[in-house]
Amino acid sequence: MPATDDFTVTPYAVEGDIDYDRLLDEFGAESLTTEQKAQFPQPVHQLIRRDVFYAGRDVDAFLAAANEGKTHSIVTGRGPSGPIHIGHIIPFYFAKYLQDQTGCLVYIPLSDDEKYLLKDKSLDEIHGHTRENLLDILAVGFDPERTRIVVDTADADVVYPLAAAFAKEVTQSTVDATYGDPENIGLSFYPAVQAAHLLLPQLVEGRHPTLVPIAVDQDPHVRVCRDIAAKQRYDVSKPGALLSKFLPALEGPGKMSSSGDAASIRLSDDRETVFEKIRNHAYSGGRRSVESHREHGGDPEVDVPYQFLYYFFEKSDERVERLAREYRDGSLLSGELKEIAAASIADFLEAHQNRREELGPVADELKQYRLRESERQAARKQAGYPSTRVF
Numbered sequence: 179m180p181a182t183d184d185f186t187v188t189p190y191a192v193e194g195d196i197d198y199d200r201l202l203d204e205f206g207a208e209s210l211t212t213e214q215k216a217q218f219p220q221p222v223h224q225l226i227r228r229d230v231f232y233a234g235r236d237v238d239a240f241l242a243a244a245n246e247g248k249t250h251s252i253v254t255g256r257g258p259s260g261p262i263h264i265g266h267i268i269p270f271y272f273a274k275y276l277q278d279q280t281g282c283l284v285y286i287p288l289s290d291d292e293k294y295l296l297k298d299k300s301l302d303e304i305h306g307h308t309r310e311n312l313l314d315i316l317a318v319g320f321d322p323e324r325t326r327i328v329v330d331t332a333d334a335d336v337v338y339p340l341a342a343a344f345a346k347e348v349t350q351s352t353v354d355a356t357y358g359d360p361e362n363i364g365l366s367f368y369p370a371v372q373a374a375h376l377l378l379p380q381l382v383e384g385r386h387p388t389l390v391p392i393a394v395d396q397d398p399h400v401r402v403c404r405d406i407a408a409k410q411r412y413d414v415s416k417p418g419a420l421l422s423k424f425l426p427a428l429e430g431p432g433k434m435s436s437s438g439d440a441a442s443i444r445l446s447d448d449r450e451t452v453f454e455k456i457r458n459h460a461y462s463g464g465r466r467s468v469e470s471h472r473e474h475g476g477d478p479e480v481d482v483p484y485q486f487l488y489y490f491f492e493k494s495d496e497r498v499e500r501l502a503r504e505y506r507d508g509s510l511l512s513g514e515l516k517e518i519a520a521a522s523i524a525d526f527l528e529a530h531q532n533r534r535e536e537l538g539p540v541a542d543e544l545k546q547y548r549l550r551e552s553e554r555q556a557a558r559k560q561a562g563y564p565s566t567r568v569f
């Protein structure tokens with residue numbers, strides 16, 4: 179289990195001061211190489227350029243298919259446990275960017291079952307979050323021809339048979355060793371559900387390279403799924419992974435949580451709220467007084483507003499490097515850096531919110547992204563079920 183003395187990273191708990199390189203040794207994933215980064219579509223996204231997505235598994239097969247114009251897919255999902263914050267939406271915008279560049283298929287599962295099993299929330303609350311989260315995902319603007327969204331409990335006709343088939347390939351001791359002893363039998367089963375998510379594009383479209391861009395805590399799900407694929411009972415190749423670091427929490431290091439108490443920036447926050455949160459809650463790498471800051475400079479490495487810009491919100495390398503330089507030499511004050519970060523995040527959110535407001539009712543919008551009947555049948559058939567439904 180990837181729990182050490184000083185930090186814990188599992189799908190169900192992220193705590194402490196994370197050593198990202200040590201995690202790779204424990205998980206058996208590999209840092210992205212310079213050559214791999216250069217194979218990403220041009221212009222290479224800042225998340226790749228700046229090592230936010232810093233590691234992976236079988237990234238080459240995906241990049242080769244993308245560069246040769248062959249079928250390739252991304253799976254990036256959401257556990258609807260609460261409102262989406264800025265850290266959660268980043269993989270979706272990354273998937274949208276890749277889809278625009280390479281035409282990749284994007285499959286987006288929502289694991290409402292997982293979050294019901296894990297959190298102390300009613301089915302009704304989880305349903306409400308699912309609905310709201312869907313609107314945010316729809317607002318990203320994926321191409322309906324190349325994107326499929328599934329909700330575990332609403333697309334159970336396809337998710338359940340696949341999960342049941344894959345569950346047979348995973349022993350309880352594997353689950354215990356990978357996740358710690360799950361709290362209930364639903365969570366023991368859930369890895370089979372997420373395996374169904376990760377293999378779904380191949381079950382629908384035939385064998386091809388799939389890449390799963392996720393924060394590193396989700397890697398155990400990929401490992402379990404890769405073991406299932408490796409048994410070759412199904413005509414699928416092991417899904418690859420692209421692993422990211424966590425966007426820092428507003429108040430300091432660690433993961434931003436949507437359900438914990440810590441303040442985080444939500445997709446629904448208006449400009450004023452974003453500025454207020456950054457001004458009053460963002461951990462600063464600046465000095466206590468202006469005089470001391472001018473003299474000694476600040477530390478962008480620990481400054482959360484700077485890290486937000488660096489991770490995602492400032493696209494220009496030249497600008498982000500200049501900000502770091504000016505912060506270090508004391509010419510840029512911590513309050514000024516906060517205003518820059520807040521403005522950039524608020525602009526991003528405003529554009530997102532405008533697209534969201536233009537959407538119609540969620541069920542109508544979702545229609546064009548749902549699996550077609552023929553796709554449902556193809557997936558069930560590939561998993562070994564009869565090709566036509568008799569009941």
Ligand code: TRP
Nearest residue numbers: 253254255256257287289375392
């Ligand atoms: N388990 C993920 C979470 O808790 C959500 C999720 C479900 C997911 N299926 C996925 C993420 C497939 C990536 C790929 O956030």
